[in-house]
Amino acid sequence: MSVDMSSKIDELAHNIGEVINRADALMDKFEKNEGDIAGIEEKLEKAATTDKDNSFSGNNSFEKPISIPEATKENEGINLGQADGRYSKILTKNLEITVGTSGMFKTLQEAFAEASKYSSSAYMSIRIKLLNELTITDRAYLNNHNGANIILDGNNNTIKTNNKSALFFYGFSNNIIIKNITLENIGRYQDSSDAFLSGITADLLSCIAIEGESVNIKGFKIGVMSGTGSKISTKFCKKVNIENCKWGLWGLSSGEVLGFNTNIKNCEVANFVSENGKITIKAQILEGNTTDYNVPINTSNNPSGYICKTN
Numbered sequence: 001m002s003v004d005m006s007s008k009i010d011e012l013a014h015n016i017g018e019v020i021n022r023a024d025a026l027m028d029k030f031e032k033n034e035g036d037i038a039g040i041e042e043k044l045e046k047a048a049t050t051d052k053d054n055s056f057s058g059n060n061s062f063e064k065p066i067s068i069p070e071a072t073k074e075n076e077g078i079n080l081g082q083a084d085g086r087y088s089k090i091l092t093k094n095l096e097i098t099v100g101t102s103g104m105f106k107t108l109q110e111a112f113a114e115a116s117k118y119s120s121s122a123y124m125s126i127r128i129k130l131l132n133e134l135t136i137t138d139r140a141y142l143n144n145h146n147g148a149n150i151i152l153d154g155n156n157n158t159i160k161t162n163n164k165s166a167l168f169f170y171g172f173s174n175n176i177i178i179k180n181i182t183l184e185n186i187g188r189y190q191d192s193s194d195a196f197l198s199g200i201t202a203d204l205l206s207c208i209a210i211e212g213e214s215v216n217i218k219g220f221k222i223g224v225m226s227g228t229g230s231k232i233s234t235k236f237c238k239k240v241n242i243e244n245c246k247w248g249l250w251g252l253s254s255g256e257v258l259g260f261n262t263n264i265k266n267c268e269v270a271n272f273v274s275e276n277g278k279i280t281i282k283a284q285i286l287e288g289n290t291t292d293y294n295v296p297i298n299t300s301n302n303p304s305g306y307i308c309k310t311n
Contacts, residue, residue, distance in 0.1 A: 088119035091126070091148045100131030108140040108159070118148035120175065125149035130157040130181070138164055144171040153212075154181025163187035163197060165220070170203040170230075179212025179237070185219035189246060198222035199242075202230035202255070211236040221246045223267070226255035226277070233258040242267065248289070251277025251305055259284060269294050273305025281309045 095118075097111045098104045105111045108128070115126045126148050136159060142150075152167075159166055159181065166183040169176060183199040199217035202208045207230065215237055217223040223242035226232040232255075234240045240262045242248045248264035249257045249271050256278040263285045264270040270289040271279050286292050295302050297309045 088147055089117055091118040091120075091124045094124050095126045097126060097128045098131050099128060099134070103129075103131045108134060108136065109138075112140060112142050112150075115150050116142065116145055116147060120147050120149070125151055127151045127153055129153045130155050130159075133158045133160065135160045136164065136166070137162075139166060139168045141168040141170070142173045142176065145169070145173040146175065149175045149177075151177045151179065152181070153179055154215075156180050156182075158182040158184055160184050160186050163189065163192040163194070165194065165196065165198045165201060167199065168201045168203075169206045169208055170201070171206070172204065173202070173206040173208075176207075177209045177211050178215060179210070180214065182216040183218070183220075184216075187219075189219060189221040192221065194221070196222065196225065198225050199245075200232065201225045201227070202232050203227040204230065206230045208232045209236065210234045210240060212238070214239045214241065216241045217243075217245065219244050222250050223248045223264070224257060224259075225250040225252060226257045227252040228255060229253070230255045231258070232256075233260070234262060235260045237261055239263060241265070247272040249279050250274075251279045253277065256280070263287070264289060271307050273302075273307055275305070276303070277305035279305075279307045281307065282311070284309075 097114060099106070099108055099111045105114065108130075111128045115128060118126060128150060130153070134157070139161075140159075161184070163185060166185075167178065178200065185197070185199075189197055197220050199220045199222070200208065200210070201222070202225070205228065210224075210232065215234075217240075223245045224232055224234075224240075225247075227250075235258050238261060240259075242262065243265040244267070246268045248267045248269070249259045249262065251257050251273045253275045254277065258280050259271070260280075260282045261284075262281070264287075266288040268289070269291045270286050271281065271292065272294045273279055274294075281297075293307050295304050295307055297307045300306060
């Protein structure tokens with residue numbers, strides 16, 4: 001055997017020995033770690049065990065129940081205990097909220113506040129049903145309501161006010177239907193300083209539908225007003241009666257009223273538009289009004305707005 005070959009065999013044997021030594025060292029470390037893990041597991045078992053009722057016990061188990069602090073002005077109620085009061089509930093079935101002497105709530109505003117707690121559902125709705133005549137001392141309103149579908153069912157009852165607006169919806173309020181109700185101002189609107197004293201108002205990009213057998217509005221400065229990009233439709237109401245108001249229908253600031261099936265009687269102006277408002281009329285009956293339209297009908301390019309009369 002040559003000297004070169006012998007040297008290579010010695011070198012290879014040396015390398016194999018090094019590999020074996022390293023493997024032995026790794027095995028020693030593994031066995032040591034295995035012993036450490038076993039010790040940790042034993043300590044954990046002693047520190048906390050689970051009883052049959054799935055509660056923890058042991059040397060380091062919870063000695064006191066977990067408590068959630070009460071809401072304060074500083075934390076604004078944002079903790080697990082009060083979260084359900086800050087965030088909307090999911091509407092999983094149709095609900096009915098009654099308002100009246102023997103109802104769930106005595107005032108319409110309380111019912112609106114309760115209905116506002118629920119999030120939107122395409123197929124579920126909340127029906128707010130009046131059980132008797134109501135007299136309100138301030139307008140009932142919804143602000144920024146984009147939650148559950150709300151049906152305000154007057155159940156053929158009357159809401160009376162004394163120179164106060166009746167129903168006011170603003171700030172992106174949607175998914176609202178009003179039906180089978182009478183709204184009556186028992187004061188003289190001429191004596192009110194409220195320029196927007198109204199039966200029904202939708203403002204600031206809100207969308208309202210008036211439906212059912214009939215809706216009656218009496219004695220307000222404005223019967224129905226849609227302002228600032230909002231929309232009110234009476235298309236699916238068999239009859240909307242507006243009488244003894246200053247303005248019957250008012251489209252204001254790019255607001256639109258779909259005034260279908262409306263009877264407007266004894267008003268100063270039956271159909272009024274301003275600041276690029278719009279009213280679309282179909283099957284409208286006008287009687288005893290001082291003025292039926294404040295701008296010529298079916299005439300565009302009027303800065304006040306547009307009144308469209310269709311067959």
